[in-house]
Amino acid sequence: MPKGIDRNEVQRLVAEKNAQLVEVLPSPEYDQEHLPGAINIPLKELNRETAMQLDRSRPVITYCHDYQ
Numbered sequence: 001m002p003k004g005i006d007r008n009e010v011q012r013l014v015a016e017k018n019a020q021l022v023e024v025l026p027s028p029e030y031d032q033e034h035l036p037g038a039i040n041i042p043l044k045e046l047n048r049e050t051a052m053q054l055d056r057s058r059p060v061i062t063y064c065h066d067y068q
Helices: 007-017 027-032
Strands: 020-023 060-063
Touching: 007 060
Parallel strands: 020 060
Antiparallel strands: none
């Protein structure tokens, strides 16, 4: 079940649980800037098939960094 978390929890999950970071903005925005280690699955492409590239045994953190 999705839930919102703060920056400290993101850092903890990445450090302690090897969480996966998924940037959901389109590829051009991902190419400009993203968190270290994040992968890009644009929201419009996020589906059962694209989610298969994620490790289900590790937490998944999706985020969207929008400058607007």
